[in-house]
Amino acid sequence: MMRYIKGIDISNNNASIDFDKITEDKIEYVYMKATEGKTFQDSRLEEFYNSCKRSGLKVGAYHFLVSTSSPEAQAENFYRKVKGYEWDMIPMLDIESEFDELCNYIINFVNAFKELSSLQLGIYSYTGFLSNIEEIKSTIKDYPFWEANYNNDPWNLPLNFFTNRIGHQYTENGDISGVSGKCDVNLFTEGVLLKNNMYSGTWINENDKWWYKHNDGTFTKDDWEFINGKWYFFDAQGWMIHEWVGGLGMEKLKLIKVISGLLVLASVSVLNPIEIYATETEGNSVQSTDTIVNNVGSELKVNSGKESEASLNNKNTVSVTGIMLNESSAIINQGDTLKLKETVLPSNADNKKVTWKSSNTDVARVSSSGEVKGISQGTTTITCTANDGSGRSGTCKVTVYYSYYNKIGLLNKDGSAIELYSDENYNSNSIVSEAKNKRTYYAKASSDNISVNIKRLDEKYIKVFRVTSYSDIGEVRKAKLVDNDNIVLDPGTTTLIIRVYNNKPDSSIKYEDDSNILNEYEVKLNK
Known part of the structure; x- marks a missing residue:
């Protein structure tokens, strides 16, 4: 059954x-x-x-x-x-x-x-x-x-x-x-349920290069993948980023970690000294080798042509292999803040400390804890970099908008003002003085029809839409353009979409053109 x-x-x-x-x-x-x-x-x-x-x-x-x-x-x-x-x-x-x-x-x-x-x-x-x-x-x-x-x-x-x-x-x-x-x-x-998730598959070796074939025949390219409890990075062709050559007793070696694209090998059980070598897929040869004896107190130092010296002792020191952020792109308003959170991979990395940096501090600045603040309109890239010398980082593209029309005036038929709330329960401490882009607000009207007035026009174009239908999951799907000065409310709740356009929408510029919409607010009104 x-x-x-x-x-x-x-x-x-x-x-x-x-x-x-x-x-x-x-x-x-x-x-x-x-x-x-x-x-x-x-x-x-x-x-x-x-x-x-x-x-x-x-x-x-x-x-x-x-x-x-x-x-x-x-x-x-x-x-x-x-x-x-x-x-x-x-x-x-x-x-x-x-x-x-x-x-x-x-x-x-x-x-x-x-x-x-x-x-x-x-x-x-x-x-x-x-x-x-x-x-x-x-x-x-x-x-x-x-x-x-x-x-x-x-x-x-x-x-x-x-x-x-x-x-x-x-x-x-x-x-x-x-x-x-x-x-x-x-x-x-x-x-x-996922019967074969994206990590299920088989390792394939071709000409001393490794790639990971998923059960459906696909493979990861130019990205990280979590396989059997570990993270691996694959290049644009799908090869795991490494190449290696080893000396005697190679069958007794195991992968300890990857440093700056290098596959670093260390002995797990040896009776005789083993000399370790490594090379990079990009052609930068390692400039030094080392010898491990009996797996005790030995350290392997690896230098490449493009990285400063990194060291690895054979006591399973774990370097950072990747940093993932909770957002890859985000939109905020001038003066608003955004909290970015990093996930350092692997979870057992010895040094999980990171440094945050904005590529354009005139647009947005970021604190040492990953809190981004919008300064002025524009786009910047926020980078989170590992402090362990591995060079691993994660990025988030942040776009800052200036709220041209941040004072929404809702008026009853008699001209009295309608308060705007950020809370659907109309709590007094949630009254809004300045609206924020891409937010939903709530209001209560005392008349059957109202008007909408947005201050600080700055010669931009404002249109108000009355929502006429929703998707089965309660999201707006169809809306009708209305007269800002005479909006007839539905019984119960009427939802308005207020949009600010950079250029006047006409036959050549569509109302739904994302590139022309500067700000958008959703207001749910009860009467």
């Missing part, structure tokens, strides 16, 4: 979640939003991931496909966000927004993701949407399929062209212990 496992899916739109408590409702699986488009990365992913792992929950990630950026760029955004985590479930491509060239976008995203990762990709969509992608059914029909359908009981679903249905999202209004508010609830099969 098929076993079904209960799960939820979440994003930054969800309020507080007690992950220990959700297990009381037999929740075992949690999917979380990772990315959308080419730049958006969910700010709560790391928080959700760590909490789930501590609570013993299995985790997976998804990407929301949009039309405003290329599918290849979106696939890269998704891969770079999820690659530093150990996932239990298949990564999912969320397809529920209709636009021109949708089918080509799906195929190109899938192909681009295959180039980046060996992980099996799955597809999420809802029953009524499948007619929009039927023309590519022969290409995607065998992909793991997670189906949203709120009209049927769990797993009482109609047949469709997908052959491998692994999940049913049967409600968007679930009540789950530990979750504040309603949430999506699903039943999954064990087919959603």
Whole structure:
């Protein structure tokens, strides 16, 4: 009999979640939003991931496909966000927004993701949407399929062209212990689990060079990969970065660590002295050798043509092999701060101290603890470098925006001001005086129609959109341009998107052109 496992899916739109408590409702699986488009990365992913792992929950990630950026760029955004985590479930491509060239976008995203990762990709969509992608059914029909359908009981679903249905999202209004508010609830099969993750495969030696072949035939290029408890770096052709030559007793040597692209070997059990040599794949020969005797008190010093002297004793000293940051790119406002967190690899490195640096301190500065502060509009690269002499580093591209229109004025029909809150509970200590780019705010109106006024025009262009529909996961998908001076509110909640454009949108410059949008605010109004 098929076993079904209960799960939820979440994003930054969800309020507080007690992950220990959700297990009381037999929740075992949690999917979380990772990315959308080419730049958006969910700010709560790391928080959700760590909490789930501590609570013993299995985790997976998804990407929301949009039309405003290329599918290849979106696939890269998704891969770079999820690659530093150990996932239990298949990564999912969320397809529920209709636009021109949708089918080509799906195929190109899938192909681009295959180039980046060996992980099996799955597809999420809802029953009524499948007619929009039927023309590519022969290409995607065998992909793991997670189906949203709120009209049927769990797993009482109609047949469709997908052959491998692994999940049913049967409600968007679930009540789950530990979750504040309603949430999506699903039943999954064990087919959603990663059977062959990106690290499963076989080491291949060709002409004294090593590469790692994944079980699906792919291999990692120009990137790090975690294999059997260790991190390895592969060059642009997929070769592990090393080359080695050894003396007597080579069969009794083992890899201790890599320094600056060098494979360093040390004896584990020798009765006779062994002379150790090493070379680099880039052609820089090591300028010294050393001899290890009986594995006691000996030190191997390695020099290359492009690095200062580094030393390795044969008592398993562990150098840094890589640094991963929690963000590869980020957008902040002038005056705002961003906390970058580094993960030093391997976890047992002897010296985990790092140094932070900004390539342009006029744009943003970074503290010794990784806190970035926006200074002026522009782009800079924040680099985190290991202090152990290995030269390993991680980077994050930071773009700083100046909030041209940071004073949003909401007015009731009688002209009275409407307070703006950062908290959906309208706490008095969360009243907003200056809005920040890419943020959501909350307000309460006393009239059926209102007006929006944004101060500090600076000859830029402002448009207000009234949201008319949402995706099944509660995110904005369609909105209608409205008159700033006469906005009729819906019963309950009306959501407005306020955008500031650098150039006036017209027939040649689209409202959705990312490069033309300077600032964007979302305001949820109740009356």
